[in-house]
Amino acid sequence: MLRFYYVIILNLWRAFYMLPMMRYKANRPAKYTLQERYDFAKWVMHHMQRTGRITTKAYGVENLPKKNGYVMYSNHQGKYDALGIVDMHERPCSIVMDEARSHVMLTAQFIDLLESKRLVLDDMKQGLKIMKEITRELREDNKNFLIFPEGGYTDNHNMVCEFKGGSFKCAQRAKAPIVPVAIVNSWKAFESKGLGPVETQVHFLPPLYYEEYKDMKTNEIADTVQKRIQQTILDNLTGKDLEVLQKQLAEREDT
Numbered sequence: 001m002l003r004f005y006y007v008i009i010l011n012l013w014r015a016f017y018m019l020p021m022m023r024y025k026a027n028r029p030a031k032y033t034l035q036e037r038y039d040f041a042k043w044v045m046h047h048m049q050r051t052g053r054i055t056t057k058a059y060g061v062e063n064l065p066k067k068n069g070y071v072m073y074s075n076h077q078g079k080y081d082a083l084g085i086v087d088m089h090e091r092p093c094s095i096v097m098d099e100a101r102s103h104v105m106l107t108a109q110f111i112d113l114l115e116s117k118r119l120v121l122d123d124m125k126q127g128l129k130i131m132k133e134i135t136r137e138l139r140e141d142n143k144n145f146l147i148f149p150e151g152g153y154t155d156n157h158n159m160v161c162e163f164k165g166g167s168f169k170c171a172q173r174a175k176a177p178i179v180p181v182a183i184v185n186s187w188k189a190f191e192s193k194g195l196g197p198v199e200t201q202v203h204f205l206p207p208l209y210y211e212e213y214k215d216m217k218t219n220e221i222a223d224t225v226q227k228r229i230q231q232t233i234l235d236n237l238t239g240k241d242l243e244v245l246q247k248q249l250a251e252r253e254d255t
Contacts, residue, residue: 004190007052018044022109037113038092045083053197054189058088060204069142071171074181075160075229076148080189088202093144121151131170138174157187158233159248163226165218180205180225182232203232
């Protein structure tokens with residue numbers, strides 16, 4: 001958390017411009033296109049990255065569908081995850097986020113600026129309503145979405161926890177492409193100790209198109225995506241990070 005507060009403090013003087021402008025643009029969708037608002041959000045993120053000495057590298061950008069109207073499903077490691085993915089993703093995408101975490105300063109502005117969705121995790125009725133909205137916007141508006149199907153993060157770091165099958169229903173009903181996204185060492189951006197340089201990775205994996213998953217149950221889709229993401233992370237870790245993950249996976253198999 002040290003780096004997170006460090007970034008906030010060093011950007012306080014910018015906040016007097018950034019936060020009101022983010023709110024201004026978010027409240028005027030008729031004046032500012034989603035692409036313009038998305039680009040402004042990325043500009044804000046770049047200042048945070050520079051201040052925090054955070055570098056993110058993208059792989060597999062060529063795997064992203066040419067047409068909009070797809071859902072990215074990513075593992076979840078910490079506060080930086082959505083920022084890192086959005087930074088590496090050129091076209092606008094809206095984020096589906098835990099409502100309880102969405103009202104913090106800066107996060108709230110990002111959520112509204114990108115026309116994102118707030119999901120109440122323990123409210124099934126509200127969750128169904130949000131999933132219906134996403135399905136409609138995928139079909140009718142060709143919007144792109146980013147969902148974290150683990151439902152949250154703890155201290156799992158590079159170990160991928162169980163994906164919730166229900167989070168895949170919106171893509172399935174909209175017959176939309178499903179893009180697995182593997183983030184590597186993203187937790188280090190704001191959770192690691194010290195202020196030294198940090199490098200994270202974002203891997204856009206080959207998508208699952210409707211013809212490929214149409215006969216699968218949502219739990220089967222979730223399991224397939226989870227395994228592909230975990231394997232990608234394993235393939236891109238070295239040294240101590242790899243040893244820690246292998247130990248975590250071994251312990252999970254023993255329980």
